[in-house]
Amino acid sequence: MSDNKIVVYVKKFSYENLKRGEKKKAETQNGRALLKEAVFREYGIDTNDLKIEKGEHGKPYFSDRKDIFFNISHSGDYAAAAVGNVPLGVDVQVMSRVGESVIGKLCNDDEKRFLNESEDRGKAFIILWSLKESFVKATGDGMSFPMKNINFKMDNFKGEKEGGFSNRHGTFHVRDCGEYALAACALSESAEFLVIDF
Numbered sequence: 001m002s003d004n005k006i007v008v009y010v011k012k013f014s015y016e017n018l019k020r021g022e023k024k025k026a027e028t029q030n031g032r033a034l035l036k037e038a039v040f041r042e043y044g045i046d047t048n049d050l051k052i053e054k055g056e057h058g059k060p061y062f063s064d065r066k067d068i069f070f071n072i073s074h075s076g077d078y079a080a081a082a083v084g085n086v087p088l089g090v091d092v093q094v095m096s097r098v099g100e101s102v103i104g105k106l107c108n109d110d111e112k113r114f115l116n117e118s119e120d121r122g123k124a125f126i127i128l129w130s131l132k133e134s135f136v137k138a139t140g141d142g143m144s145f146p147m148k149n150i151n152f153k154m155d156n157f158k159g160e161k162e163g164g165f166s167n168r169h170g171t172f173h174v175r176d177c178g179e180y181a182l183a184a185c186a187l188s189e190s191a192e193f194l195v196i197d198f
Contacts, residue, residue, distance in 0.1 A: 004191045006084035006173070008184050009038045010092065011198035012077050027079065031072040034081040042083050043068060059140035071137050078180050087187040089137025093130045094180045098122055106132065106147045123176065128152070130183035131174055138170065138185040162193060
């Protein structure tokens with residue numbers, strides 16, 4: 001894999017007739033299977049041969065291959081797994097309704113302006129939320145990071161966008177897939193993104 005290339009694998013699964021606990025377990029298994037596929041395709045390595053540990057805020061990493069960064073996400077029937085040679089995060093979010101109080105807590109003034117100018121405010125928020133999630137997963141800070149403190153350059157968003165953060169180091173890729181939003185962040189200003197749908 002070339003330097004600063006982030007590859008995101010996305011797949012839709014069926015969880016029909018599964019109870020909540022069974023669905024959660026299946027989501028975890030499917031996310032890990034997708035990661036295994038991604039690592040094998042991109043690096044030719046079987047993840048069964050790699051040890052996974054967790055950082056201070058719970059971010060997983062391969063302790064014996066610190067040159068391979070990865071992240072997994074799932075929402076609804078979708079799972080995403082991203083791999084690359086720089087710190088990264090990925091998030092998939094099915095489109096859903098969001099309360100105004102959540103928007104007030106998580107969005108800064110520039111983002112609220114973006115939401116207000118959007119055709120579909122709820123969908124625009126899910127896209128921003130997915131970006132924020134992928135960022136805090138990339139940094140490894142998780143939800144301890146103050147979400148209002150990251151600002152994405154989102155002017156003229158039309159379905160898919162790549163860009164940088166206006167107040168942080170890194171790049172992002174986001175796409176509106178209709179039923180869900182997909183976002184990936186890399187802590188590199190020259191990252192290139194490739195999305196592969198199964």
